[in-house]
Amino acid sequence: MAENKIGKYFLYALGEIILVVLGILIALQVNNRNEAKKARAQEIILLENIKKDLNLDTLDIGFNLQYHKAFITEEKKFLNFLNSDLIQPSDPIDYNGALSAPLVIVLHESTFTNLQNNDIGLLSNNELRKEISRFYDFFNKAIQKVENDKEVYEAYTLKLPYFLKYFKLDPDAPPMVLSNPNSDDYYNPDFQKQSIIIEDIPGAKQDEAFKIVMNESIFFRQIKIDFYIDMVNRINELSQKIDQELEILVN
Template sequence: MIKFFRKIRQNLLSEGKTGKYLKYAIGEIILVVIGILIALQINNWNNNRTNTIESNEFNKRLLAEVNGNIDLAIDKIEIIKSTLNSSKKILDLFNEPSNDKNLKSLDSLIYNIIEGVEIEFLAGTLSEGLNTGKVALIESDILKSKLYGLPANIEYVGKWDNNFSTYLYEIFQPFLYKNFNYRKMDNVYSNYDVGPSKFKNQHNKALLENEQFENLINNQFFQSNSQLEFHTNLKNEFETIKKLIEVELEIGK
């Protein structure tokens, strides 16, 4: 093809048709430019198509990860609600007449609140997207903004969980070790047969007359309320991100 066009130019020059030659040369340049533009457009189309495929594949994996985090958040919230409810019931026991039923229920309520739950949210796909720039391929600016801010939100909630766990393990449980009989409680409410305790002291009755214990339960009640608020907000953020990803996937079809 190149030889063909060269031969035309040579014939025009040899025949002295300079004007036609110039017009032909200009036309040839225009054709070359058009060819380049078409090639660039095809290349851009291929790149956009590749980016769309990669973005959709990433969004599908991200959606699965977000769904997993929503499930984890729901589980965490239910545990917090149970702890909150048990703490409130213990506080109510301080204002009720002391009887065998109340003293026995205290064991189950304490059993329900002495273990903190630290949930590690899933972040592998999001970290990959942030590190490789795949998040930047997402069309929605709102979704991108939320994904960029999500690690900080998760970290913030995690710090509150850590603070609560520190309170449980370093303050609340050490108090119980000195003022409460774990073996009696575990023998009834745990999955292990530890047998009855030989100590017959009325720890439960003493606890409900102990102001420090009331303060500790009161503190736990307020910390659980804060945990519930933070985890509920985080769950709502996950659910918003989920909806935005679903819209993004629908657009990318």
Template sequence: MIKFFRKIRQNLIKENKVTKYVLYAIGEIFLVVIGILIALQINNVNEANKTRERELSYLRGIKADLSLNLLELQKTVKAREAHIESSNIIIDYYENQLVEDLDHFNLHVINVCLWFPSDFNNNTFQELLNSGNLAIISNDSIKNDLLNMDIGYKKIRYLENHIQHDLDILIYDQYYTFADVNSSIKNYFQQVGNSPENRVDIGKERVQLLLESQKFKNGCALIIFNNNSLIEKYNNMISTTNKLITRIDNEMETK
């Protein structure tokens, strides 16, 4: 092809057809420019397709993380509600100062002591941030939701740490001081496991000592207050997570 165009140029020069040669040269330059532009356009399309595939890969990863977090949030809400219920029952014992069923009291004391922080998974989003690839997410609404959710997770973690601190100072310290931990735990597992064996005696006098602890009662009251705040944040996060999953689904179906 190159030899063909070269031959045409040579013939035009030999025939002294300068005007036709100039027009031909311009046409050839035009064709070269068009070829370059087409090549650039193809390259841009290929790069855009690669970028889009990377974006979709991130979106799929984010959706998988969000789905796991949704299950964790729903599970944690139930756990916090149980924590509140047991705290209310313990406070009721304090108000009435009468424990007729030591096993029932012990069950809810252990429930109050049981505490596990939520375990959220945002590995894909953190990878986006740490790699500087957040801009690859083309949908600004998704990007803003992810940033706001990251702030929401940090607020939840802060409040959970606050509750953990209250438990350490007000609940665990008093429980370890007055209760026979070994007997209480054995009694608890016999109850939750529906064991036919006789319950391990936790000691009525130890229960009475715990009921005289204002610290323990205050700890239960703070558990109720702070867990109610947490549940509100969890539910807000559940709503936001569901909306974001829908947005991601819609985004992956476009283009």
């Protein structure tokens, strides 16, 4: 009789233990699911914000690319005229464009910086995480170095003495304008400067140093243009991969 009671108590206690263990396991499973949902929600927000930053970067890059292309067109026309036998240019030349203006690039890195400072492991796709890190750690920094920090890529200061020597202000011509009124989403300058006109054509055409400086300016500007075009392509590719990952995470 006593043995039966002990056996019943043992089974009852064992059942209680099993129920407690099951309860703990279920609670852990629910907690893990909740944590996984929270992590996925955070990952979705991060990827969406990175994509927004990339979209804004394409606007900044597009602004600079637009003006670099305009500047190099006028630089080439002017250099061709200097190397020709013509007394006057056969086609109109925007001399302000040939002199150009230094540009800066300001890219959006806040989301990636926050991700680095917290936990980049929140991005579950290892390949995508590597590509995002590679983009920001190398390509993003490189284009800012080329545009903002490396004076060798900007020939404006080298050209200016020659333009001061051979040109004068042209009060009758419309001013040069640096502006993009169609966008409020990024740095939007609205600068103007008075136009210039060449005053000493024979002197400029005989100045071989001037021609070399113009040639170097064209060469380095083309490097910037190519770099910007490559950046746009990389941003588009990365944005597509982020879209694909978001589709997986949301569904």
